[in-house]
Amino acid sequence: MIQTLPAVLPGALVDTHGIDLTPPSSQTSHSPRWRTSVDDVTVAPCGDVYTLTTALRNTWGVADDEPDPGVANFRYRIITRHSADGEVLASALCPSDDDGSASAVADGDDMTFCVLPDGTLSVNAHRDRTTLIAPDLSRVLATYASTEDRTAGNGFAGSISVTPSGRLLCTAAEYGVWGYGSRIANIVGLADGALTPDNRPLIEAISSLDPAPARHGDDDLTAQVRYQGSPVGREHRPRPALTELVAGADRLSGWHDSRLGRPVPLADDLFVVPVFAKIYRGGNLGQPFVFALVNDKGEMTGRLQGLDPRTESPFTGFCFTLAGDPYRGRAFHLNRYGMYAWDRSGALRARLDTAAKTFKPLTPFTLAGCAPDGDLLLFHRKQHLILRVPAPDDLADLPTVMEDALRTYAKQRTALKKAWAPVDWHWVHASVPVGRL
Structure with a gap:
């Protein structure tokens, strides 16, 4: 069933902060600058749909300690739970204040989330910050977060995806990647144990990005991530690295300053690991990228084929997300030029061109992922709506379905x-139960 859901903005939040929902063009030059955006969408095996959004206001000249919530700057992560039939069940606010009222949800860059096999919601962010939340959004169950930039601390993973048997496909950060003095996502690994408030399973590294992070000492060993029985660090890591395997595709930079995208499963033992070359300020059209097929032994068995690095570049608009349907062995990607679908061999089976009138409406959408039943999850960046599309059994039928x-x-x-009756595409729900995590 095709389904459209609103990314909800709680009415209590709008009222508390006196948010002006009118479009920026109708506001004065002195109006507060505020925005809301969808970060991720996921679906539980029971059918509940969760959305993760950001709402923030940043008004020039307002002090950080401004006590009046109607004037003060703010930033919230908002998690909303819908039932399978679209009813809004609850919302949870995760503030990022620095005044002691900050959320127990560990904040960070590139925040995503997933539903674990036991129904627990896992919110993840770089650098390796993982928060476990009750399915009804009533409370935080555990927070695994690194506290220092250089050491892993008590963190777990920067991103998590779940395979059909419940394995956790993770990314983990290391210090010194490409010589930087911070921790950057560098390892792809698998955790086979349950992630619970009482247990952080070990992550077994299967692949890496930078083969030789710089200046590692004893404190830089990543104890939570193992390779062949020992903590990852120094020269001890999966080799050859992905950037070594694809070095011929980018002879100019040798993939220096490249970065990992979020890996997605195609099966319990096969994954797509995206790698993107360095991003430049002056334009990136034609920059190389690889959607590598990697098995659970760490072997690169192929890649997703068929995208032209210039005329179908994911760097246009920075469309770096892949979606995986591990139950049917398919991968999907949406960028400004089209929607693409592959089978588990990496063969391109469908291409929907957004230059065509029929599929041009896909351009303002972002692909978030796949539901457990294989449905495609997309969100509209301006209209703040979630679109759920049942993917066909035969990928040749994808154009008709879309x-x-x-x-x-x-x-x-x-x-x-x-x-x-939204104002500027903001879907305010006045009566949704709202908690604070």
Whole structure:
């Protein structure tokens, strides 16, 4: 069933902070600058849909200790839970204040989340910050967060994806990647034990990005991440690194300053690991990237084929997300040029060109991932709506399915506008239960 859901903004938050929902063009030059954006979408095996959004206000000249919430700057992560049929069940606010009222949810860059096999919600961010939250959003169960920039501390993973049997496909950071004096995502690994408030399973490293992070000492060994029985660090890591395996694809920079995307599973023992070359300020069209197929032994068995690095570049708009359907062995990608689908061999099976009138409405969408049943999860960056699309069994039927989904989205969006009366595409729910984590 094609489904359109709003990324909810709690009415209590709007009222407390006196948020002006009108478009920036209708505000004065002295109006507070505020925005909201969708970060990620995930679906639980029970069918509940969770959205992760950010809302922030940053007004020039307002002091950090401004006591009036109607004037003060703020930043929240908002987690909203919908039932399988679209009912808004609850929202949780995760403030990032520095005044002692900060959330127990560990904040960080590139925040994503997933639902663990036991139904627990895992919110993850770089650098290796993991927070476990009760499925009903009532409380934080555990927080695993590094406290220092150089050492791993009590962190767990920067991103997590779940395979059909419950294995956790993770990324982990290391100090000194490409010579930087901070911890950067560098390791892809698997955790086979349960992640609970009482247990952090060891992550077995299967692949790495930078083969030789700089200036490692004893404190830089990543105890939570193991390779062949010992903590990862110094020269002890999976080799050859991905950047060594694909070095011929970027002879100019040798993949220096490249970065890992979020890996996704195609099966219990096969994964897509995205690697993107260095990002420049002056333009990145044509920069190399690799969607590597890696098995659970760390072997690169191939890559997703068929994308032109210039005319279909994910660097345009920085569309770096892949979605994996591990139950049917498919991978999906959406960027400004089109939507693409591959089988587990890496063969491109479908291409939807956004230059065509039929699929041009896909351009403002971002692909978030796949639901456990294989449904595609997308969100509209401006209209703050979630689109759930049942992916066909035969990928050759994807163009027909997406054409129908986009028509249905337009109809469902119209119905939601009548029911919700959004202002500048902000979907305010006045009566949703709101907690604070």
